[in-house]
Amino acid sequence: MRRGMVIDLEKCIGCRSCAVACKQHNAQPAGSWWNRVVTPGSDRHLTASTPENLYFLPIHCQHCNNAPCVKVCPVGATYQTDDGTVLIDFERCIGCRYCMAACPYGVRQFNWESSKDGMQRYEYQNNYTYGYPDPFRLDGRLVYSPVRIKGVVEKCHFCAHYQAQGLDPACVRACPGKARHVGDLDDPDSRVSQMIRQMNGFTLLPEKGTRPNVYYLPPKRKEV
């Protein structure tokens, strides 16, 4: 079993629901975005590029098979589960940020301050809380916690807490365009494997040799 995701860029409408759902469900501190959707070619994050270039690209942890972040972590806080998911043990991380230097996708987020200080800095209203309320441990290791301490690195954990309940990741469930699919990449008959095969699935930065478990399906040229 190799857990993978396929994102169909033709179906992506650029609404950023996945980024919002991800942030809310996973109680991400102010300023942290495990999941971002960019518009390649645009000057700024949210503005459109020239019309004929228009497509949207959601980017989060690619759960690489040959993950540089796992290899550089000096204490094994970042590790890979049997199904290929890359997780971070919040209680083990020493905050050296070597993994952030190592990751070619820029998906790792550091807690530069406590989440309480961050909420104040971003002027969230008092007592506003969000996110899945219970900490989640996988084989005893804390891979999700609604309250974050400062000084550790975090990133997409493939919604390990929902997976344990038989649910798809928050971004998959929240996508109104139904652009996201999860499944077993080792099974050639799985829906994700078929989509990759039939619709020219590709990965980001193949030249880096990271062999991601997140695949993209190319968008058609938009006619405007």
Added chain:
Amino acid sequence: MGVSKKISLTVFGLIMAAGALMWLIQLWRGLILTDMNNAYSWGLYVSALAFFVGNAAGGLVLSSMIYLFGVTALKPFARIGALCAFANVAAAMLIVLPDLGRPFRVLNLLLHPQIMSPLVWDVIVLNLYAGLSLIYLYLLMLPDLAARTGILKKITLPVKDPAGFSDTWARRLAPFSLVAAVGIHVVTAWIFATQGARGWWHTAVMAPDFVAAALASGTAVVMLVAVLCYGTADKFQSAFRIMAIFIATAFFIHIFLMYNDFVIHAWYGTDHARETLAITLQEYGLAHAFEVLAPLAGVVLLLNARVRKTMSGIMAGCLLIIAGIFIHRILLMPAAFNQMPLTLAPLGSQHTLWSVPIASGRYAPPAETFVSHHSYFPTLVEILIFAGVLSFVCALILVAVHQLPVVKEG
């Protein structure tokens, strides 16, 4: 201890106290007090790690030149070499602590070391080298320890011929010290050079270049301390000459390795290589000019026999070299972090290189939430913590020279 030494020690003490205070505040508030962000995640602290590791090379140069290659003219400075090596390698380990988000978990390095991580290798070789430098210093001081009183007398090995014992064991340890010393530079360079994500670092030339730059700055550190301790008397002139030639050779090898790498990447001209070179040579053009011209001026000074007869001349030469290599270490970061590894050619404009921005992770109303460029400049907190560790090196050397038989009288 003379008045000027007391004043220096007080100043170093005050800067160390300021640095410690800043670290306490940073522990309390978090690394938000630095100028780093998610896209630019290493700054002055990690540059300083590379800087101090490089400065620790002097011990190796002295011990191997004297005991492996028989350059006896350098013998009076052997103890200073071992002392400078220890002080700088200790500083290298110290400056990493404020860079950690959770420094109190540093014990995890012992409890759960991951052998694939170059950072673990570095921790091992740095500790090994620190231990070796201390043993070396002790061995070299052994002949003079027995004459001292108190604790120094107590830790003296009861051997019949301390001078002979010291010499024999210094010679026996020299090859190991050489391996460990080359090891700290190579492994520290591998921390960066192994990272395929960062084009600026991912080059096979980094480790040899790191060794070359370290041999220049490390020897300059020893020469600086030696001239402060011994002055410029005639009997030391041949030692200074050898060190000057050594520094010059190491520096020119460093320059050769660096520009060799630049030429190869510039000629083929991939977009990523052009971007990293543009960052270093244009955006940080002044800093790059300094990293080359300052040590070059230092080398020109030190190669002049008349300059070597003056205290101020040798000091200026050594400081220029050390400062230049420091800026070289600073320049490890901008081209690594400001060239986003994830770039795309947008549909329909295949010839443009578009950097995918990263959530900065810190809020500042006028700044963008997602960034692909950051003009990093260390905050006062970072600068004072670095200055504190630098002062620790100076204070440690000063106190050791005063308390231990590091400098031979007469």
